[in-house]
Each structure stands twice: as C-alpha cells, then as structure tokens.
Amino acid sequence: MSDLYVLEVLGENTEGEEISFSYCGIQDGLTYIQPFIQNQLLDSNITVKRRYIIQTFELTTYLAENKDDLIVISTNKEQVYKHFPEDCFIMPFRIHQIVDTSKGIEKVLSSMSKREVKRHSKQKEKYKLDFYTTNEDKHFFDFYNRMHKPTMKSRYDGLARSVEINKAYEEIFKKGLLFIITENGVPVSGSVSQIDEENKVLNARLIGVLNGDDRYRYIGAQNHVYHSILEWACRDHRIDQVDFQGCEPFLTKGTFQYKKRFATEAILPPNHLNDKRLLVKANFNKQGIKDFLFNNPVMLVDKDDKLGVGYFYDVREPRLDIPYHSPGFLFERMIRME
Template sequence: MMVDRLWTTSGYLWRNGEGALIRGAHRSVDAVTSRHAVWVESRGADGTPNLVYAGLPEGIHLTLPFLEQQTGSASAAARTSSRRRWDSLSTEAAGSDADLVITGHDTRHARHLPQARSLTLPFRVSLVVALGDGTDVLQRVSRKDRQQFARQQRSSRWNLEVAGTDADFAYFYDRMHMPTMRARHGGSARSEGRAIARAEIFRKGMLFFLRQSGERVVGALCRVKPAGKTLVLRLVGVADGDPAHYRGGTYTALFLHVLQWAAQHGMARVDLGGCEPFISKGTFQFKRKFHPEVVLPANHFRHKRLRVTVVRDTEPVRRFLVENPMIALDTRNRLTAVYFHDGRRPARAGLPWRTAGMASAVHLDLDTFLHPDGAAPLPPRHDTPPATWLAQQ
C-alpha cells in the first residue's frame, strides 16, 4: 500500500510538479527519451489544411486535437504516425505534403526548426488570479455578469457547498467530471485517473459544488499548495455533462464563488489552470473575464515551445491563421498577441487579448508574413529571416 501511494504521488508530481528541480529532471529525461521527434500527419478534407504535428510526444494529446478542431481536419482515427530526426525537421517540413507544421520542442531544439514563415509560441500558458487583502472578486467581471450574479444570489438560487466525503468525491468524478469530459472532448478527452484524482487532489485540496435551488449543478476539484497559499483549479464538471448548465451564468458563478472562498480563507492566488496559446481558445476567453495574469507554466512546460510554420500559402491556411489569433513570444520572451489579416480578411479583433501578463498585440499582414521578400511560391526558403519581433529561443 505504501509503495502504491508513493508511486501515485511521484507520478502526479512528475506531470504537474513545479520548481527548478523537477523542470531540470524533465529536461534531462527528454534529452534521452526524445532523441527522435514524433511526426503525426493529420490529412484534411477538401477545404481544410493538411496538418503535421512534430516534436515532443505530449503535443499529440495537448495540441493536435485543438488544431484539428479549429481547422476541421481529420480526427485521431485518420492520423498517421512516424518518427524523424530533430536535425532533419526543417527539411522534412519543406518536403512534406503538409500545409502547416506545428512543432512542440524544448528551447534547446530551436536551432533544428524552420525559421521562415514561423512563429514561436509557448507550449501552454497558465492563468493566475492574484488575491490581495480586501479583494472584491466581483469587480473582476463585467457589469452584466455582476448584475446577473447579484440577482441570482438575492433569489437564493445559488450557494457554494464545500464537500469532503468519499461519496462527495465519487459523485463529482462519476456524475460531473467524466461525463463533462466525454461530452466536450469525445475521444480526445484527457484527465487525471480516478485513483490519482482522489489521492493527489481531493485528499490534498478542496471540493466545491455550486447548488442551484438546492441541486448540485457544477463542481470544481482543487488542489491546495500551502507554501504559496495557492488554490489550483484542477478538475471541473457539470451535472451529467449537460451543456445547459453552462448557460445562465451558472459556470461563471462557480468561479466567482470559488474566488470569494479563496479570498476569505487567506489564499494569495487562484490558479485557474492552463490552455493552448491561442486567443481563440474558448477556455482563454472565459477565464480572461476574471482578470488573471497570463504566465508561462511553472511546471515542465515552462521550457517548451510550439513552432507554427506555414509550408504552403493556401486559402484554408489563411483562414485558420486569421480565425485563430495566437499568443506568441517576442524577442524579450514576453507574451504577445498576434492577429493575422490580409486584403480580404480583417484581423479578428473582436477576440480581446488585454489582460495582465500580455505585453502587447501585433497585427501581421499575411502577404508580408508569408512572402517577406516578395518572393513566391511556397514552400518557403529557409534562409528567409522571420519577422524581426519574433522570438527564436
């Protein structure tokens, strides 16, 4: 039993642990186990770009499903996989049938990757809300959300339940979290296993339910980091995975109640979790309303990046780039919003980026980005320099 608990704890910390020691260990292990890059082709249907995800294997589960969803490309069942040498990735990208190549890499691999028509993104970003003394969390959301929240509170329809029994955990995990993951992500759903969630999050954290007219409708399982006085939202779910529970401000109310609880119980911050580095990501836009700071993750993803490279200038590629503004890194390693546009497609400025941790926004003309020297056609020449603000870690 003791061995099982140690194995469970060490596995959780390996995946989620923070600090220089664990990050350094990950880099050392990656240097040995990732001598060759994965190469996953996701061939699109007519009117969608052909994608390749290359590099570190975790991107197959953390990055590629989002890209496939946003481009309308094939699902996981239609992928083909192989492996490539890191030092051949630039040549492989130019010679492939891909329209877009997205490479997940440690910063030490950057010299092997395409430079032209490329952007460097963080592998993931985290969104963290700082709670100062006397913090009024309601001031973090829009006036419309505050008014709706107040109306519901006055009618006693919402109240926060702090739960702590094994039966409560089972109800949350089996009736809320897992049904929600299946409903939202289907075959690409990912989460912590039941035993790990119970031992490493529930037993070392807090379980909250938001009740509406007495009924549990939304839940959140959080881990507590006492040293940093941080509450980390790790798993969430709605009753039976029913999407109706996302409407009417209920989901927003859960987050506000949890933020209020954290402020009242001496927490210094609430980590709302991470997401892919795209302004168009629904998770980013939802959590942005609570005015978090966008930061590089504190775990092993801190030194990992995504390189987005355009291999062919096609209508589907241009449509994807315009519709999905990105969070890139500039030459000073600052997080920067990037909006693409061209003569036919305006920048998608209706997706806001402003929040703490984001340095600025850059609007890039696709004609200039894809043909910086006026030359055509693609595939690109690899001696063409990237945009001058682009980070090249």
Template sequence: MNSPAPPRAPLPSRTALHARYAWDTGPCLAPVHCGWDGVRGRHRPVRARSLPAGPVRLSYAGLDEGPRHVLEFLRQQGVPTAAAGTGDAPADILLRGTTARAVPALPPATLLLPFRVRLVVPVGEGTEALRARISRRERRGFAARRRERGWTWEQATGPGAFDHFYERMHLPTMRRRHGGATRSVPPALAYECLFRRGALFFVVENGTRVAGVLCARRARSRTLTMRLLGVLDGAEDHYASGAARALTHFALEWACMHGMTHVDLSGCEPFLSKGIFQFKQRFHPECRLPADHFGGKRLVLRVVRDTPGVRDLLVANPVVALAAGGFEALYFHDAHRPPRTDLAWQCPGILRARHLDLDTFLHPVPR
C-alpha cells in the same frame, strides 16, 4: 483547511501516486521532465497529419503532447488529424512541438508560441481589488444569475462527495464536451493527490449540487488551483444556466476570504479563439508560462504554402506568441479578411497586440 479524507490505497501505492503527480505537475521536477520529453521528441517524434479532405494540409512532429492539446484544438477548428508516417504529401503548415532549448533558427513565415499558458488571478489584496479585476459585464451577469437561481457554495470533505463529483459530474462532463478526445486525471490519483490535499466545492441550486470543482493545493502554498470540474450528469442545462461559470466566481471569492494569494484558473493552448481563454480573460488573470514541464516547451508554427485555407485558419485563430519580457497577441488580416478584434487579449503578461498583414507575413511563401 479541513483534515484530509481517509486514504483509499496502501502506502506504497500512495507513494507511487504522489511521485507521478510530482512528475506531471511539480515545478521542482519540471526541468528534468521537460528534458526527458525533449530527448524522446527528437529521437522518437510523434507524427500526425491532417486528413485529405480538410481545408488545410497540416503536419505535426515532435512532443507527444501535441495530439492531446494542439491538434485537438485544431480539430475543433475544422482541421482533423490522424497519425502519420514520414512519407506523406507536403503540408501547407508545419507544426513542431519542441523544448525551448531545442528551438531552431526561425525561417520566414514562422511563429514561436508557448506550448501552453497559465491564467492566474491574484486574490490577496482583498475583495474590492478582486471585484475591480472582473469585467463589469461578467460581475453583473453573475450577480443576476446568482439571485435568480439561488445558488450557494459549499465545501465537501467526505469520500462519498468525491465519488459523486467524479462519477456524476466530472466524467460525464468530459465525455459530453470532448467525446473520444477526453483526457483526465485517473480517479485514484485525483482522490489521493487532489482531494485529500486540496478542496472540493459545489454550486448548490434548490438543494441539489449542480456543479463542482476539485482544486489542488501544495504544501506551504497559498495558491488554489482549479484542476477538475463538471456539472451534474454533464447536462447542457447547467452550462446554459451559468452554473459552470459560477464555479470560477465562487472559487475566487472563497480563496480571497481564506487567505489565498492566487487562484490558478488552469491552462490552455496559445490561441485567443479558445473559449476557455475568452471566458477567463474576463477575470483579468496574469498570463504566464506554466510552472510545470509545459513551461519549458514550445510550439513552432511555420507556413510553407500560402493558400486560402491557411489564411482563413490564421485569421480565425489569433495567437499568443512569445515576445521579449512576456507575450504578445498576434492578429492576422488581409484585404478580404479583417482581424478578429472581437477576441479579447488584455491580460497582465500579454504586453501588446500586433496586427500582421498576411501579404507581408507570407510574402516569402509560395502559393
């Protein structure tokens, strides 16, 4: 790895940034962080409820990450929510964000899900083994676009490269794709904890940097973690051209050639309908619980009323559920709604797929 970029903040500020980063992402502090969040979630739970005009009456309570992760995903599925009190109308689906230690006994028509999952690709066995992991269609598509667009890959180390990436790529991309729900790492923390200790890469097309990814590395670790990415000015053209997808291919190639053992493609919510999951599944990653505080958190999904909207939502969004020894993919269906088998699930760590008949799953639930 190259020498770190020069610091931009005085030592006390840098120390505070590293402490915050360790709290948010470090495996050593994960049990403490998770326990602290669990106490807050029990005594001061965050509450949200779907809007009256929505197709499903949904209620969330518990950990404060719920609105930023789970509820944002459901908003994208057509079920927007807003902050709520305790006296609102009954719900069709109850969601609770909690810690693994505090999961209650599960009543009928209830699912226990990881709060988030991580997708990690082994790269330590060489380029041929890596190539064999990637789906043939994905490999061929990338190779064709690489030739057509003339893409190259470069690592950048100067502070100006960080500023260009963060201001011209990452922030515009997040705003374009997430709007008001945009969440990211603050620039000072990204510079100190990611850029100075990690690696910044760009996809270059015709001499122009069109996409970039900022990756994290921990001391004594041989895992490269893709943390922040973006395309130039957030332009949709660079998604359409495949430049954003190329970041993953190039990062895997680089890591394989530079002695890394794994590339962490980052995490997502436990729904197979997530576009991120479907794309990353093509690289045959290992599906794991996160090593940070999210690894000790759970999402309890309980159906309390059987409605057409509830059935539509469950069928449209198969889940990654906890199972003995790993995860399982659950696909819902009924006589009028076939299972979404177009959504792939095959990853090491997901042990099997099960198809659940909604008439059976929801039998104890009133209509």
C-alpha cells in the same frame, strides 16, 4: 536526445481544398495541440499519411524536407530558437490564467467587468445558488462520477481529457478540497482543487455539472464555481493566488475567453510545459491556411518569455473582434500573410 512524435495528415477544408498538416513534437501535443488545429483546419476526407518518431537533432532536416502546408513543431525553447527560420513564428505551448487573491474579494470584483459581476449576482439570487466545501471521500466520488465525468463526455466526447479517478483522488482531492455548488440546497455542480501551500496557490482542476446537463451552465451554476473559488481563496490566509489552469494558445479557445471574464492574468505554465514552445511554418499560398490563421489569432512569446498576440491579415482586415485584453499580454503583432 528526446523523442519527437510526428503525425502527418491530409484532408479537405469546408471549401473542399486539400490541405496537409504535420505535427512534430512532444507527446503532450498529440492531446492538446494537434487535435485542436486539425479540427479547425480540416473538415473531411482526413487520412493519416505517416506516424513516426524522430530525435531533436533531426529537426533541421525535418523542416527543410517537409513540404506540408502547415508545420507545427513543439519542443523546448532552446531547440526552437536553434531551428528558427525567418518565415516562422513562435507560440507558447500553453498558457495558464491566474487571479491574485491576496488583496481580498473587493479588489478581485473591482477588476472584473461590471457586466460579469451583475450577471452573477442576478443568477445567484434567481436560482438560489450557494456553495460549500468538503473533504469527505463520498462527496468526491459522487462529484467525479455524477458531475465531472458526464461533463467531460458531453463536452469532448471521444476526445475527453481528464485525470483518472484514483489519481484525481490521491493527487488533487487529498491535497486540497472540493467545492460544491447548490441550487436551492441541491448539489448541481462542483470543482476539486489542489492546494500548494508552499507557493500559496490554489490550483482549480476538475469541474463538472450534474449529469453534464447544459441547464446548469445556463442558470450559472458552473459560473458560480469560479466565483465561489475566488471568494473562498480571498478569505483563506494560505492562498495568495488561484490558478484556473491552461488552454491552447489561440484566442478563439472558449476556455480562454470564458476565464478572461474573471479578471485573470495570462502566464506561461508553472509546470513542465513552461519552457515548451511551438514553432509554426505556414504556406500562405494556400487559401485554407490563410483562412485558418485569419480566423484563429494566436498567442505569441518572445525570447524573453513575454507573452503577446498575433493577428493575421491579407486583403481582409485582421480579426480584432476576437479580443485578448487581459493582464499578461505585453505586445501585439499584425502578421501579413504573403
């Protein structure tokens, strides 16, 4: 048996419609899944109805008795399919985005969009962007305190998600290296990566720009981090793959759309979340639920662990203007909300 954490909330969307939303699942979902959905779904007068814990054997009863407008259950694949009602759909808990670097940088660049390659080249020349790698402790702590930490605060504020500094030092930096991006020779952004030599993977982990200043994103210094990692990995015989890490399984996630420009392939997470799934039950009689799903197409996964995407429609045509096209997605579903 394992604990499933339940958080039931009630609030109103931007149209003033009252909507109830329940998350029930592994604790990781309270950090990744529940906040994203709640922020997209509810706008005001948000209250917590109940917070409690159930066991996996109670899921059937929980699903049958829960009448909330949106119910999201996260647990392992076996349990999800055991409790899978016909009126639900199944999503991966997260995805990762990887790049094959084994065939060299020219192959990687040819897989990227011409627009991305051209934009990067112009920014690199205009702002004199360059990079170097380092294993010096001082450089790591400077990066963490002056770049990574301010960037996370600026980007996520109270929901800042990161790795504690000493853990990052021991488990990431000391097992990898730090990339520093310079503008005219001055460090302005960076990223610390862990190297998995056994599997020939570079795990790109923490990133940041100096003081969290948006200017460095504007001039392409953050973007240059990704290009630099790929360039370096393609030259290093220990590395066949770069893992740019994960995101929640919604096509509207900015990190997903951003990393897609680097010719990434979507995969299930190569970690403890690999077999975790989201079971979603939606009340299509609520306009707010329909609007949320219509505007936030999802990533799907089938019984054979193949990834796909799901677009929702009613009298409105599905939001095909929100793209997903990248290697790794093998099917597409149009889901009528009725």
